[in-house]
C-alpha cells in the first residue's frame with residue numbers, strides 16, 4: 075500500500091477485513107528516509123461474530139525489507155510475547171492480510187551499536203526468522219521535557235521496531251515441557267535431530283557470511299511445532315567478525331558461553347556459536363542445562379567438572395594473553411557418564427566434537443550437519459519427502475529412533491496446542507498428517523560452503539525429488 079492511495083486502502087481494508095474504522099486520525103504526512111510511526115492510533119471495530127470489540131489499529135509508515143519500498147502498515151498490537159535485555163516483543167495482527175507477526179521494539183541507545191537491523195536485512199534463509207518491515211517510533215521523553223532543560227537533554231526517545239514473521243514457540247518453552255513432565259520425559263532423539271540440524275543449517279549459513287550470532291540459546295531458537303521448523307532469532311548481539319578487529323568478550327548468555335569468552339578472549343571466531351550449540355544439544359538430551367554456572371567464574375567450574383581442567387596448550391588456544399591463574403585440577407568425565415545410558419553413541423560423539431576447549435578443533439556447522447547423528451534425517455525418503463506423513467505414536471517418544479532399526483520416523487512432531495503433559499505436546503494420530511520441514515532445499519551458496527561434503531549433505535534418494 076503506497077502513501078498516496080492510503081485513503082482508498084482504508085476502505086479496502088474495511089471491506090476485505092470487515093473492519094469498521096471509528097476514529098481515523100490525521101493522514102500520514104509522508105515518509106522520511108527511514109520508516110516512522112507518523113500516525114499513532116485509531117480505533118476500529120472488528121465486524122466479527124463476537125460483540126463489537128473495540129480494538130486499536132496502529133498505523134505505521136514502514137520500510138518493506140523485500141521490496142525496499144515505503145509503505146503504510148496497519149496492525150493491531152496483541153499480547154507481549156517476550157521481553158529481553160534489549161527489547162520487548164509483541165504479537166500483532168496485520169490488518170491487510172489478517173496475518174500474525176511479531177514486533178520487536180528496541181530502544182535506540184547511542185552508546186551501543188545496534189547491528190540487528192543491518193544484519194537481519196542481509197539474511198535470507200529458511201532457518202532464520204524473516205524480517206518483513208521495520209520502522210522507528212519516536213516518543214517524547216517525559217523526564218527531559220519536564221524539569222529545567224540542561225544542554226544535551228534529549229526530548230524524545232527513538233525505538234526501532236522490527237516486524238518479523240511470528241513463530242508460536244521457542245526451543246526453551248518446548249524443552250521446559252519435557253523437563254517439567256511427570257517422569258522428566260526427555261525430548262525424543264528424532265526431534266532433537268530435527269531441531270539441532272536446522273540450528274546447524276542456520277549457523278552454517280550465517281558463519282559463511284562471517285556473521286557470529288553470539289547469543290545462541292534455546293530462547294533464541296523459535297519453533298513452529300506444527301511444521302517442525304526451527305528459526306534462529308535475536309541478532310541483537312550478532313556481529314560480522316573481522317579477524318583484524320577485537321571484540322568484546324562479555325557476550326553470550328552465561329550457560330552457553332564458550333570457555334574462550336570466559337578466559338577473556340577478544341579475537342574469537344564463530345566457533346563460540348558452535349560451543350553454545352553444543353550446550354543447547356546437551357540440554358535437549360538431558361532436559362537440564364549442561365553447564366549451569368551461577369557466575370562467570372562458576373561457569374568455568376561447571377565446564378571443568380565435565381570436561382576436566384584445560385591443558386596449558388588448550389588455554390593458550392582459547393586466549394594467548396590469559397595470565398595463568400590456578401584452576402582446580404579435575405579429570406575429564408566420559409560424556410557417556412554425564413548423559414543417560416540410552417544416549418546414542420552418535421549423539422555423544424557429536425557433543426564431544428562441539429564441546430572442544432580448543433576453538434580451532436571444534437567441528438564447524440556444516441561438518442556437524444553431515445555428522446552420522448543426523449543420518450536418520452537423510453536415510454528415509456518417507457522422512458525427507460515434503461509430502462511425507464508422520465507415523466505418529468505418542469508412545470514412540472520413549473523409543474530411540476537413532477538406533478539402526480529405525481528407518482522411518484516414529485516420532486510425531488510436537489503440537490503446541492496441548493501443554494498438559496509432554497505426550498500431549500506431540501501430534502497425536504488423530505491430528506492430520508504434517509510434513510516434515512524441508513531440510514535439503516539448499517541454495518547454491520549453501521552448496522558452496524564445503525563442496526567436498528555435498529555428497530554427504532544430500533540424501534541418496536534426493537535426486538529423485540529434484
Ligand SMILES: Nc1ncnc2c1ncn2[C@@H]1O[C@H](COP(=O)(O)OP(=O)(O)OP(=O)(O)O)[C@@H](O)[C@H]1O
Nearest residue numbers: 156158159160161163176238239240241293308310
Ligand atoms: N519472531 C518471533 N515470533 C515469536 N516470538 C518471538 C519472535 N521473536 C522473538 N520472540 C520472543 O521474544 C523473546 C525475546 O526476543 P529477542 O530474543 O529477539 O529479544 P531480546 O530482547 O534480544 O532478548 P534477550 O536479551 O533476552 O536475548 C524470544 O525469546 C521469543 O520468546
Ligand SMILES: [Mg+2]
Nearest residue numbers: 158293294308
Ligand atoms: Mg533473545
